[in-house]
Amino acid sequence: MPKFVFLPTDVALALLLAGLALYIWHARRSPDLRATWRPVFRDAAAMSALLMLSLFLLVAVLDSVHFRTRLPSVAGAPADAPAAYSTRTYSVLDQLLRRQMEGTERTYSAPLSYQSYSKETVEVDGKPVREFPRLAYGGAHLKEPARQWLPDLARRSAAGLVAGLVVALLLAATVVALRAGRRRVAFSASAREVWRRETEVPLRAMLLTAGAVLLAVGWAAAVWPAYHILGTDRTGNDVLYQALKSIRTAIVIGSLATLATLPFAISFGILAGYFKGWVDDAIQYLYTVLTSIPPVLLIAAFVLMIQVWIDKNPQLYETGLERADVRLLLLCVILGVTGWATLCRLLRAEALKLSELDYVQAARAFGVSNLGIMRRHIFPNLMHIVLIVAVLDFSGLVLYEAVLSYVGVGVDPTTASFGSMFNLARTEMSRDPPVWWNLLAAFIFMLALVLSANLFAGAVREAFDPRARAFRPRLARSARSVPPAGERAVDDGRAAAGGAG
Amino acid sequence: MLAVDLGPGLCRDDDASMLNYILRRLAYGVLILVGVNLFTFILFFTLNTPDDMARLNIGGKRVTADAIEKWKIERGYDKPLLFSGKDQGARRFTNTIFFERSVQLFAFRFGASDSGRDIGYEIRQRIGPSLAVALPTYLLGVMATVCVALLMVFFRATYLDFWGVTGAVVLMSISALFYIIVGQWFFSNLLRLVPISGFAGGWNLAVFLALPIVIGVVARLGGDSLLYRTMFLEEIGKDYVRTARAKGLSEAAVLFRHVLRNASLPILTSTVAVLPLLFLGSLIMESFFGIPGLGSYTIDAINAQDFAVVRAMVFLGSFLYIIGLILTDVSYTLVDPRIRLA
Numbered sequence: 001m002p003k004f005v006f007l008p009t010d011v012a013l014a015l016l017l018a019g020l021a022l023y024i025w026h027a028r029r030s031p032d033l034r035a036t037w038r039p040v041f042r043d044a045a046a047m048s049a050l051l052m053l054s055l056f057l058l059v060a061v062l063d064s065v066h067f068r069t070r071l072p073s074v075a076g077a078p079a080d081a082p083a084a085y086s087t088r089t090y091s092v093l094d095q096l097l098r099r100q101m102e103g104t105e106r107t108y109s110a111p112l113s114y115q116s117y118s119k120e121t122v123e124v125d126g127k128p129v130r131e132f133p134r135l136a137y138g139g140a141h142l143k144e145p146a147r148q149w150l151p152d153l154a155r156r157s158a159a160g161l162v163a164g165l166v167v168a169l170l171l172a173a174t175v176v177a178l179r180a181g182r183r184r185v186a187f188s189a190s191a192r193e194v195w196r197r198e199t200e201v202p203l204r205a206m207l208l209t210a211g212a213v214l215l216a217v218g219w220a221a222a223v224w225p226a227y228h229i230l231g232t233d234r235t236g237n238d239v240l241y242q243a244l245k246s247i248r249t250a251i252v253i254g255s256l257a258t259l260a261t262l263p264f265a266i267s268f269g270i271l272a273g274y275f276k277g278w279v280d281d282a283i284q285y286l287y288t289v290l291t292s293i294p295p296v297l298l299i300a301a302f303v304l305m306i307q308v309w310i311d312k313n314p315q316l317y318e319t320g321l322e323r324a325d326v327r328l329l330l331l332c333v334i335l336g337v338t339g340w341a342t343l344c345r346l347l348r349a350e351a352l353k354l355s356e357l358d359y360v361q362a363a364r365a366f367g368v369s370n371l372g373i374m375r376r377h378i379f380p381n382l383m384h385i386v387l388i389v390a391v392l393d394f395s396g397l398v399l400y401e402a403v404l405s406y407v408g409v410g411v412d413p414t415t416a417s418f419g420s421m422f423n424l425a426r427t428e429m430s431r432d433p434p435v436w437w438n439l440l441a442a443f444i445f446m447l448a449l450v451l452s453a454n455l456f457a458g459a460v461r462e463a464f465d466p467r468a469r470a471f472r473p474r475l476a477r478s479a480r481s482v483p484p485a486g487e488r489a490v491d492d493g494r495a496a497a498g499g500a501g
Numbered sequence: 502m503l504a505v506d507l508g509p510g511l512c513r514d515d516d517a518s519m520l521n522y523i524l525r526r527l528a529y530g531v532l533i534l535v536g537v538n539l540f541t542f543i544l545f546f547t548l549n550t551p552d553d554m555a556r557l558n559i560g561g562k563r564v565t566a567d568a569i570e571k572w573k574i575e576r577g578y579d580k581p582l583l584f585s586g587k588d589q590g591a592r593r594f595t596n597t598i599f600f601e602r603s604v605q606l607f608a609f610r611f612g613a614s615d616s617g618r619d620i621g622y623e624i625r626q627r628i629g630p631s632l633a634v635a636l637p638t639y640l641l642g643v644m645a646t647v648c649v650a651l652l653m654v655f656f657r658a659t660y661l662d663f664w665g666v667t668g669a670v671v672l673m674s675i676s677a678l679f680y681i682i683v684g685q686w687f688f689s690n691l692l693r694l695v696p697i698s699g700f701a702g703g704w705n706l707a708v709f710l711a712l713p714i715v716i717g718v719v720a721r722l723g724g725d726s727l728l729y730r731t732m733f734l735e736e737i738g739k740d741y742v743r744t745a746r747a748k749g750l751s752e753a754a755v756l757f758r759h760v761l762r763n764a765s766l767p768i769l770t771s772t773v774a775v776l777p778l779l780f781l782g783s784l785i786m787e788s789f790f791g792i793p794g795l796g797s798y799t800i801d802a803i804n805a806q807d808f809a810v811v812r813a814m815v816f817l818g819s820f821l822y823i824i825g826l827i828l829t830d831v832s833y834t835l836v837d838p839r840i841r842l843a
Contacts, residue, residue: 289536292826294818296784300803301544301811308549308557395674402676407784408804422678426789429686430697443679450674458670470738471731473657473666 002067003085007325009252009332010064016255017061036384039463044197044205046459049452051209056247056449063093063248066321089321093248097241099225103137105236111437112227114139114149138228156222164218168211175203231437233424243441245416250449253332253401253411254394260336261393262386265343270374270382272344273351283348287341295338296407302334303409324412331404331411335397343389347382354378384464391460395453398446418446519834526830530823534607537819541812542603551578551598557806558615576615576809577601602812611813616805620813623798630700631782631794634710638717638786639779642725643772645718647761650729654737655756666730672723681789684716698791713790717783732767736760766836774829777821781814 027033040046068085094101108117115132122129134145142148179199180190194203220240223229230239272283290298310316310327317323354360355378363373398418404410405419413420425439461468555572556564573579580598588596595601605612611620653665689697695712736742737760745755782796791797795814802810 285533285536288533289540289819292533292819292822293537293540293815294778294781294822297799297811297815297818300799301541301815304803304806304808304811305544305548307806308553311557312549312553399674399676402678403785406678406788407800418676419678422676422682425682426678429682430690432690434686434690439679439682443675446676446679447671447674450676451671454670454674471734473653473663 002069003083005066005068005089007064007066007322008329009256009325010066012256012259012329012332013060013064013252016259036463040456040459041201043459043462044202045455047202048205048209049455049459051206052213052448052452053456055213056251056452059093059244060248060251062096063091063245065092066090087319089319093244097244099137100238100241103228103238105135105137105228105232106133107232107234107236108435109135109138109228109232109236111229111231111239112138112153112223113231114142114145114227117231117435135228138232139226141226153223153227156226157219160219160222161215162218163222164215165211167218168207168214171210171214172207175207179203230441231435233438234428239421239437239441242416242421243418243445246418246421246442247445247449249328249411249415249417250398250401250446252328253335254397254453256329256332257335257339257397258390258393260333261340261343262336262390264337264340265347266379266382266386268340269344269347270351270378272348273353274355274370274374274378276352276355280348283344287344290338291341296404296409298338299334299404300407300409302338303331303404306330306334320414324415327412328415335400339393343386346385346389350382350385351378354381388457388461388464391453391457395450395457398450398453402446418442522834523827523831526827530827533823534816534820538603538606538816541815542599545808545812546582546598554578554806554808575617576613602809606813606816611816612809614802614809614813615807620810623810624795624813624817627782627793627795627798628780629794630792631787631796632780633706634713634717634786634790634792634794635779635782637710638714638783639772639775641714642718642721643768646722646725646729647768649722649726650733651756651761653726653730654733654760655752657734666727669723669727669730672719673727674723677720677785680716680720681785684712684719685789688712698789700792709790709792713786713792717786729764729768732764733760736764739763769836770829770832773832774825777825777828778818780821781818 027037066089068087068089071084071086073081073083106116109115110117113135115134118132119130120133122131122133124131134140139145139149139152142152176191176194177187179194180187183190185193193199194207197204220229224240228238228240230243233239233242268283268286272280293301306327310323310330317326360373360377363377368376401410401417402419402422405417406423410419411417421438421442425435425442428435428438462472551573552569555569555578559568559572570579578598580596580601583597583599601612609621611624614620614623649665649669653662656662656665685697688694689712695708699709700706701709733756741763742755742759745759746752750758780795781799782792782794784796784800786792787794787796788800795817798810799814801807802814
């Protein structure tokens with residue numbers, strides 16, 4: 001039994017997931033929330049994005065379960081001797097990708113290559129010769145790489161792609177069959193409906209996205225064990241593995257930093273909007289002071305101070321990994337402490353409006369306490385703003401992490417992150433010939449994550465903010481994006497009302 | 502033409518209330534600045550003692566009690582924080598870290614950095630280069646985004662709009678660092694059109710600034726053009742647009758003569774808010790392109806853990822922000838008479 005290690009951000013992420021599950025459970029039971037969320041689940045782009053986001057989340061969760069493996073007991077040790085554990089902490093993802101993690105080369109190697117990227121002096125028959133040395137892991141199974149490399153790669157790719165395709169087709173068939181069973185229609189009719197986009201949930205788009213992902217995963221599963229798909233970086237680490245590890249950092253920052261803003265933003269926003277007067281003045285003063293400091297400088301000031309503080313308190317962490325993780329968590333807290341002003345301003349304005357409404361007056365007349373009114377009557381009616389802003393902020397924070405890491409106030413240098421990959425890429429691209437795969441890996445994964453988050457956030461905003469719906473690009477005469485007649489009438493009515501108001 | 506006529510101009514009464522208003526905004530600005538100053542002081546001097554900072558700055562094996570003491574005396578951090586009991590009269594308050602490091606900022610006396618250079622001199626030297634990059638980037642960026650947004654609005658409900666928005670979302674999802682790294686590689690390493698980085702006076706300036714400016718514009722194009730598109734679409738639903746259309750004006754005339762003018766109010770006021778901050782330059786642009794401005798100064802200070810420079814830049818940044826805030830409020834009341842002075 002390995003010894004589980006609970007890093008601070010692991011715990012925070014687990015709590016966040018629990019909160020998310022609780023919200024889903026709550027939203028499923030509430031007819032209102034179900035109705036509000038429904039357009040999101042009908043939106044093809046949003047659902048494909050949700051699929052991608054779930055995949056990223058899965059990687060992040062796999063990378064958030066840490067443990068130290070048990071070392072084999074020494075021969076001759078007494079039976080009740082305490083178990084010894086490895087000093088290195090692994091995550092489940094590390095364990096799954098053990099070969100990729102440990103298969104480090106000496107230095108740079110190009111994607112899918114079997115030899116090093118630069119020539120080295122090797123001794124052949126007693127004479128020094130300049131040549132490209134073979135890699136220790138990438139393509140190590142090839143006996144005559146020059147001749148075998150391409151056929152081997154083609155064979156593996158074909159096998160992987162076919163396997164991915166088969167799984168994708170099986171998945172599609174299962175979905176169609178399940179749907180046919182539930183709707184009591186023939187399999188072929190169900191398949192036709194899915195293909196013609198006549199389903200409520202955009203199954204075709206989701207299945208296509210899943211198919212593309214499965215193809216990519218199948219290909220990677222076939223090729224990765226033998227080659228470094230995205231090459232290796234300066235210290236010989238597999239770049240694809242680093243990119244997968246970076247996903248967790250990005251998701252932790254995107255979600256926990258938003259979470260950290262909520263206590264300040266919600267409590268101050270409601271207090272200011274409800275009590276008005278000097279409370280409002282004080283809170284407005286507070287957030288004007290905070291916003292008047294340029295954000296990067298404010299964060300830099302905090303991070304510099306926290307760095308000194310972390311160095312001063314070494315009892316907080318045992319290993320380098322824990323130190324890096326404490327820093328990651330504190331970075332999220334700092335982003336929260338410095339970033340609550342925008343949301344607070346929105347909530348204050350809304351609370352100001354709500355506190356004048358009749359039902360709040362009625363509650364007051366009935367003698368409900370201030371705290372009770374704020375908790376039961378104002379707070380629930382602000383939740384949609386909190387949700388919209390939290391979802392919109394996520395992608396911005398993921399992008400922000402890269403900038404902060406570049407400036408030198410981001411995550412710990414030992415933590416894998418897109419920012420540090422970009423940082424390395426800067427010098428790598430000015431080499432001749434350029435080392436481009438680090439940049440490419442960071443670009444692909446970050447774009448996929450941020451784009452999915454943006455698309456999903458857009459749909460959520462449209463669902464919760466009727467005004468945003470009017471600005472959605474709509475194709476006038478295209479048959480495919482025409483919603484059912486009833487819904488469109490409501491939509492246009494809202495757009496007109498929003499425009500006139 | 503503005504939707505609301507400016508009326509017969511501001512009369513004498515309004516002038517007095519305007520002055521009153523500006524004075525009140527100024528007073529509030531000073532109050533905010535005091536808050537910023539107190540906040541930075543607390544952040545920098547109470548969470549960690551000067552001893553900790555000295556240890557970090559000296560670093561490694563050289564940390565001894567003597568070295569820390571010497572480091573502090575050289576930089577004036579050996580003084581008491583708020584109140585000096587040893588001195589007489591006003592010196593009790595002025596011979597402290599708080600007075601020398603925080604109060605002096607209000608007179609723009611930034612003092613020496615932790616590495617011993619005069620911060621005020623550095624700032625004066627570096628404001629020019631910062632502005633040379635930031636100002637054209639911002640102005641060209643606003644023009645480009647307005648054009649793109651107008652195009653999307655003009656072709657709304659067509660494929661051009663749909664793909665425009667989609668493209669903007671994709672552009673928005675790409676890190677600014679990527680644009681810079683790829684831009685530098687493509688235009689400087691591959692095509693050798695412009696130098697990779699550097700700065701020079703005179704006509705050579707344009708060669709060095711072309712790439713950072715273009716990249717700066719492109720990096721912001723996605724998000725900003727979506728924002729402006731929303732602003733234009735908001736205007737397009739209003740009554741005066743319907744009237745203009747009913748008069749039989751062409752769509753282009755409606756867009757450029759009516760919608761653009763009215764939507765440019767918020768664009769103008771947001772410009773006024775941002776202009777002072779342009780003095781600070783852009784952190785990553787300047788550091789990538791080797792421009793000796795305030796942005797690269799700040800990054801260097803952060804990397805060298807020079808707290809004095811970071812404090813000075815925090816003060817300068819919030820000072821400029823507050824100036825922008827006041828200018829915005831004033832310009833709102835000047836441009837839009839519907840906004841009453843409260």
